[in-house]
Amino acid sequence: MRDLDPQGVLDEALAQMATTPDPRLHEIMAAAVRHLHGFAREVQLKPDEWLAGIAFLTAVGQACTPYRQEFILLSDVLGLSRLVNLMHDAEGREAAGTETSLLGPFFRDKAPEFPPGGSIAVHDTAGQEITIFGQVTDAAGRPVPGAEIDIWQTNAAGLYDLQANDASVMDLRGRFRTDAEGRYHLRTVRPIGYSIPMDGPVGRLVHQQNRHGMRPAHIHVLVAAPGFRELVTALYFADDPNIGSDTVFGVSASLVVDAAMGVPGSPRPDLPGIRYDFRLSRRAAGETGGRVGADPSQIMPAAE
Template sequence: MRKNVMNPDAQARHELTRTVLDRLEATPDPRLREVMSSLVRHLHAFAVDVGLREEEWLAGIVFLTETGRTCTPTRQEFILLSDTLGLSSLVDDLGHPATDGATESTILGPFYVPGAPFRESGASIAAAGLDGEPLLVTGEVATTAGRPIAGAVVDVWQTAPNGLYDVQDDGQPEFHLRGRFRTDDAGRYDFRTVRPVSYPIPADGPVGRLLAATGRHPWRAAHIHLIVSAPGHHTLTTTIFDAEDPYIDSDAVFGVKRSRRHVFRRSPDGGLHLEEHIRLRPETPDSTT
């Protein structure tokens, strides 16, 4: 019976991969050793699988170099690349599985700015006279057991009706459409804003060119970001998506989860209203808080 014999070229590639992996065995940190070994195995297998050409490998190096050069204090092109490849959402799923009735998390995105001002309950995060459809957001922060959490911090941010965040637009004041709110003794919070709009992610850099080359659009479904935190509970990063947005099923960064789609209801005063209940997981499973 004839044995399967690896051809000389394949044998050499296998030996190269094995040599690299053997060198990594000296890595003192076991987790770093595990991650780097897996990375090498998959990278080498990818190159073999597609028959990676030298000019293609070099084009990839140039692309990554341009991605780094595009990063600024207010724009993280590598996060954008991770987002558009679905990697950010995958890592989020791995790190924050939906369990025990807790509100599902979503990706942070590249435009979060820490230190937004605390605002009074019911205050608007939008500048006076801003165009856009008025929206009232109310809700409750509670444990997965349904117990209200007083003093929880609800940190919110979104784009303006022109599709830009304040850090992208010199015409917007600092911390425009951003704010932090504390829940009352009943765990309630409320704030006023304008209906979010869909907007394109920055497409004038290498990530935008990659999207165009692969026949994809750069649009994100309309949304409002939230980070909700409270002592004794896991901090939640999540998003409210407009279920009626035209890009809800083709969000450019794969960030829409079905449980995070919301329908904005028409209120008696003609504006829109959303009631959003947040459930936080306790830091310890047996917590009764």
Template sequence: MLDTDEKTITEAVLRAGTHGSDQRFRTVLDAVVRHLHELVREVSLTESEWAAAIGFLTRTGQLCTPERQEFILLSDVLGVTMLVDAVAHRRSRTATENSVLGPFYRSNRPSFDDGADISAGLPGTPLSVHLTVVDTDGVPVPGAAVDVWHADGDGHYDSDIPGIEGAAMRGLFHTSAEGRASFSTISPAPYPIPDDGPVGALMRASGRSVMRPGHLHVRIGAPGFAPLTTMLFREDDPYLDSDPVFGVKASLLTRYESDGDGETLRHTFVLDRE
């Protein structure tokens, strides 16, 4: 490792890690080292630029708390979260596509009977949701656990709304013998990702929108099937083409049909067998 230069430093670092016993760890770390070193060489990174990058990462870590994960947000806006998801969940052509879980999922959500109202009385446009779960042959999947959660008409989740006791706009349902589940709620609106930290500064410097299109989160699990985590987006939302976390997919666009005083959403989810 003596007398390294800009061309030999990479191999020196890689050789230094050959004694580790975890082969997968070595494979990943070696790739990180190679790509990071190549980045430095490709852009001729300056000392002040590297110091700025370290400062950015430091501020990102300092902002993380049990309630806020700025590093996950950074992963989201860089497209890494969706890329990892795409690699980890390669679906068959006919199965419903995955999307990001997001930071607002709660495992301690309440369970509801079919047809329940999960809006907790919050104001907004009434929304009637009718979901069907089938396998890739179109056969209904009974007893599937269907988690749903979403923001209100102002783009706020229940954890951000003062005065909310317990949960609102979230719940757990189970499909009927016909693979169906339904509930009432209010229509979700677009909302901005947190932009008061380092990630927000990055978005402004990049000239990118921080607005997520309105969506309904859905997470489905059933014995013998690959779990599905996805979202449904309004097909007429103005922010579909600029989602900062790259979660929008054409197959996840849905039509909200007007039914007088409110709206109705219908969608069929297709699960892959494990």
């Protein structure tokens, strides 16, 4: 028994957790507690600030519904989601493999299948039509035939199908397969950038930080083929005004594209085109391939 000082509280907290049977839970919680205390000591957190923090986290938790995951949004705007994504990437991606990006909350399983050259803009066709084409290869550049390319995006108003329509409609998303040479091509309309939800506690924080809260226009891509690590990425449009300040930090230079006329090899020279070749990394033995942000439905509060 001693009189506690800040270091003493930390030592006691770590000592109490030392009995944790699961070594990984122990490692994670010990680090979490050290960093949490380090944060509070560094800023000399005051009681009323502590209470404001408790109130904020409570509001974030209470804002979660079966259709909204406000804690993932918080993780996104603090750069944590992207960091976890990058670390996962660094661990398993081959050096020459395509960079990954955030899955985001709008992925849906079993999007409609299209033949090569089909357009995913079925219901909502407003906007500039474009074509995207290229090749899926392994990291050494060898073609991957039969790879599945799943793409999804917003409409010309910045809304995903789930936001623009009832849940029965699947639009502006679709699946394609590469041919014998690993080639694919598809059509869509230009997506536009959009704001993260600003009507909850995370939006209020972003507003208090004078941030714009916008994501630049992008198209989500998930490429899967047997034996390869699932590639979760996105292509970002170079001319979006927020291309350099994505509020969830998803953009990397290698994922920035431009839709232009006269792209060599375009199967649709009549449309602005983007050529993008996806390079898949081999799946390591025993790799489970968890998606960052995948399946948030698993952790949603149950519908009432």
